[in-house]
Amino acid sequence: MPLGLLLVQALNGLELGVLLFLIAAGLTLVFGVMDVVNLAHGVQYMLGAYLAVAAATWTGSFWLGVAVAALACLVLGALLERLVFRFLVGADHLEQVLATFGLILLGEEGVKLVWGPAPLSLAMPAALAGTIPLYGGLHYPVYRLGLLGAGLAVAALLALVIGRTRTGMRLRAGATNAAMLEALGVNVERLFALVLAAGAMLAGFAGAVAAPVVAVDPGMGGPVLILAFVVIVLGGTGSIGGSFLAALLVGLTDTLGRGVLDAVLDAVLPPSAAHMAGPALASMLIYLLMAGVLAFRPGGLMPARSRT
Amino acid sequence: MSVLAAQGLRKSFGANAVTRDVSIDLGPGEVHALIGPNGAGKTSLLAQLAGTLAPDAGRVRLDEADVTHLPVHARARRGLARTFQVSALIGPLTALQNAALAVQARSAHPLSFLRRAEGDAALEGPAMEALSAVGLRDRARVSADDLAYGERRALEIACALAQRPRCLLLDEPLAGMGHEEGRRIVALLADLKGRIPMLMVEHDMDAVFVLADRVSVLVQGRIVASGAPEAVRADPAVREAYLGAVA
């Protein structure tokens, strides 16, 4: 496979990985610290995208749109914690599945109600609209590079907060043993609200910045949710570092892996067989990756939890 | 000819060696107590004997058959019964139903779809006998969750008995017991002494010296002394290891 194409695929993979990390971070913390399965996290991502489109259209500025969306998602996360999630703490996981599935329906249908079912689009900011030349005569969109950069920056910031601040320390402690945290006198309620709000903001931010390059429609949260769950299970639930590693792996496998697989199949199989088996196998790659890793390390790549 | 024997067991978690070349055995009809300070590796050793932990090296034999690579349930079917330090009983089921399950496991049709589990005399008869042996006959219809702590410990032993085991592994049977309750359990075990060989991990020294025919001392993963209780008690190495914890 030509090196230029490989590079483009790799960049796409990293970009997907970084986005997935932003989404998965909130999900893994909510599960790790609060022991809550939040199926509605994909809706959070979707809302970020929709709010960004709405705010950008209203204010005329892409950047304001993203900022408003992120802030709105932060507030929404805090609200959801007050109204729903604090009652789900300690409940059976299946009951949490029921509740958050209900939230998915509410979110997706609510969005359809307000904006209609047709996909929306958001124009890239003019400053980032071009492409830059890459290797071998290929060009890569500046915006996507910006996305990758922004995602990495946020990831680094998150790592700093988790690793260096007192709150971060409490989060890490909570992810391994939440009961102990409460026994030590930490205001667990406030911590939970923070986790949910921050997670929502991250997912919403991811949705907002992804909006110019993906299809913004009511169902966009679904596939993303699955990928996010694959990431957190692969990385080890509750582990931020694990999620980062897993997210990059999943992103690269899904993009680069597809390209490599196509090339391999084309070389090895007759064209009709390759054409039939190719897309199916390519879609399966990340699941094979997850199943493969879990077969040897059921706790994921970097298990954080001490219970279960 | 020992009923249960382990040879050269080794186990490490990363750099931490918890079992260092341990050989231990249990003869017919004897009570063998395993004592040692906290962190000595008693739980890990018991786990390797029971089958919940795979040793890095060494062998475990049950009645001369090598069971080192057999999973827990296979060892149980060959006659190895155990009690748990933290009571593991089936909460929603009654004491009788718990014991009956042990009987069911060794019955001719343990997984039958057609036979009802409830009210089966073939299961509940022997189960009731086991309950009587530990003094829980009157509490047979009480669910395990509702039993008092001491009763749950007794039920653990009853369930093990209901398995009609070749030998019994007891993981701190007196853990968390008050003085009076503890005496009941000790009396119970004294009653079983000689009938079923028992390997017992225990902290309670009074109980150990009443019940045990043989005592082995585990310190930092190694057996430092093994022999008759009085000899072990007098052993200076043991005293040193315990830093005066021995009575």
Add this chain to the structure above:
Amino acid sequence: MTGVVRGAAIVLFVMLAAAPVAAQLYGNAYLLALATRAAILALAAVSLQGVVGLAGLPSLGHAAFLGIGAYVLLILATAGYGEAALSLPAAMLAAAAFAWPTGWLALRTRGVTFLMITLAFGQMAYFVAESLAAYGGDDGMPLDPAPHLFGTDLLGRATVFHALVLVLLALAVLTAHGVGGSRYGRVLLAARASSERAAAFGFNVARVRLLAYVIGGAIGGLAGWLLAIANGFVSPALLDWRVAGELLVMVILGGVALPEGAAVGAVLLVVAEEALSVATEHGRIAIGAALLGVALLRRARQAA
């Protein structure tokens, strides 16, 4: 609570049984079709309840078994083997055959990880179905001709088919209860409470659970076979993870512990979706709110 669920189950079953009459009375064949679909999905939900409730395994990959059942029927019918007495066992066997190795692998994990592994396998089956170009690929294919039963076209008759589905549904619920009260069921219960203790008694917990998973899968295959006939159409959409999610929600809605609860959850959800879609385009908001409400209410009652 059990009494309420049981009562609701009986009431709904009677209503389903009365559907052919209602359809006749109102001259609306659609009512019967809806009732049949609800009953089939109830059967699917009951099969999942065995896995989730009895064996304690939260599976998000159950749609795969339905899909396999449907596709086996399609493949056999297209190849000229229209005999139901052949395709039905084949469908169930194929589903069981898929359940065995995937279940074995999945059972090495627990909880959310198990959920994700079953989802992964479900997705794999979905992608394979999508790639079957000979059977319509993405779009799927009509089931043509409909299967015959011992040479008769009984299965093509809506009322007869409906009766068959109801009989199977009732059998499934009764069997689930029978298994639950059997020695085997007692072992599953024990394994749910403490798999360590169950193993220490001498039960091979993994094998016991795998059996439950495979049986659940086989009956899921049966449901898929029925659904293919009812719809007259087979497409990969049946294996979509959202279908698996809805099935799981049906089981949870009914209260995971009772087979008839799963059936009630299924019928309520199917009928609610249909009824609301007639009234408004956005009926799912009401359903979402209802699901959320039920979960929170049950939580409040539990915490009280």
